[in-house]
Amino acid sequence: MIITRTPLRISFTGGGTDLPAYYENGYGAVVSTAINKFVYITVNKRFDNTIRLSYSKTEIVNNINELQHDIAKACLNMVGITGGVEITSIADIPSGTGLGSSSSFTVGLLNALYTYVGEHLSADELAKKACEIEIDILHHPIGKQDQYAAAVGGINYFSFERYGAVKREKINLSDADIQLMNQKLMMFYTGIRRSADNILEKQSEETKNKLPVLDFMKNQANEMKIHLKKKGFDETFAEMLDAGWQKKKSITSGISNQEIDELYERALQAGALGGKLLGAGGGGFILLYCDEQYQQDVRKAMSLRELDFNISRYGSQVVYFEG
Incomplete structure (x- = not known):
């Protein structure tokens, strides 16, 4: 076996x-x-x-x-x-x-x-x-x-x-940065399951019309790599997550919806500094960067099942x- x-x-x-x-x-x-x-x-x-x-x-x-x-x-x-x-x-x-x-x-x-x-x-x-x-x-x-x-x-x-x-x-x-990442990143399940294939197929079709958005996301990956290597894991990471999510939503309509947008906004109002929906979009898990002192408030605001995880x-x- x-x-x-x-x-x-x-x-x-x-x-x-x-x-x-x-x-x-x-x-x-x-x-x-x-x-x-x-x-x-x-x-x-x-x-x-x-x-x-x-x-x-x-x-x-x-x-x-x-x-x-x-x-x-x-x-x-x-x-x-x-x-x-x-x-x-x-x-x-x-x-x-x-x-x-x-x-x-x-x-x-x-x-x-x-x-x-x-x-x-x-x-x-x-x-x-x-x-x-x-x-x-x-x-x-x-x-x-x-x-x-x-x-x-x-x-x-x-x-x-x-x-x-x-x-x-x-x-x-560093071990300290990985520990911070494990402590500050939170993940909540929206309860929505979906087929990524349908969203990704639409996204591929829209690529030629969304090149500036995708260029931004590629460049952001380059910037995040450099930042993590030079500065480590900090609040800039949260800002990048948020900026990338706002851009990604504009690629095609299936990536987000009103329910997901409202959940994300509630998290920010409760103290999260940034985040994104994981995967192709349309459902699944919301990832958030949140300092420990606000995490309980975010849990109450989200009222969703939380997934405890580590790197x-x-x-x-x-x-x-x-x-």
Whole structure:
């Protein structure tokens, strides 16, 4: 049996510039971090040659082509496993909430399957193969940031080059800054789940009309990287979150709505200094920067379920192996 643990991610700035509709005109850039909320994948040999796949539902099939889960089917095909395997998936957070769970699932499953057949892939190789599956094979209208964040872990600056290459620059914060980040960042669940594909498809279509907005977000990722490296984690970070969120909302109508705008405004009035909606938009989690003395007021103002989380230093890992 093999078990992998793969982190979810928070994107701080630059989201949307990792879409090919944007970076093929130059380059895109994102600053993001992995968090200690995970997707767990188990892979085990079955007694017979069927495939059993358990996620939000369970499939038992005789042939790989009978699988309904498109990502699992593509991963099995890529690794070359045709049967005799059991796969289960458990996640700390539901899908469709803006934390990159789909890509974490893909990275984690590939990590488990390649380990199962005796191959070890680097984090970069896992991310590349996950992008190939989600973008090139399955044609999901998504970018590349989630796969790399899930594979490598930690706080990073990623640049997405014109011809498809992805470059990573690790942002090494001090232990004190990471502790501040863990203390001052809050996350609340709006209760709204949505398909990122629909929003991202619209965003790709609008890219040519929103180049100044996306340029701002890319440049902001560059500025955030420099600021974090030189000055560390402080209130400027909150200002950047807010400025980026205000810009992102203007890309397409599905990114925000009246309910989300009102929630965010309540948080600011209660003492939060800045924040954003995570992921493609439309629902999921709201991230806030808030000093500790105002956090209880923000909790009362939001009246939403809060998710306690910390920064995760590690990407996808094999946490259990028994041959």
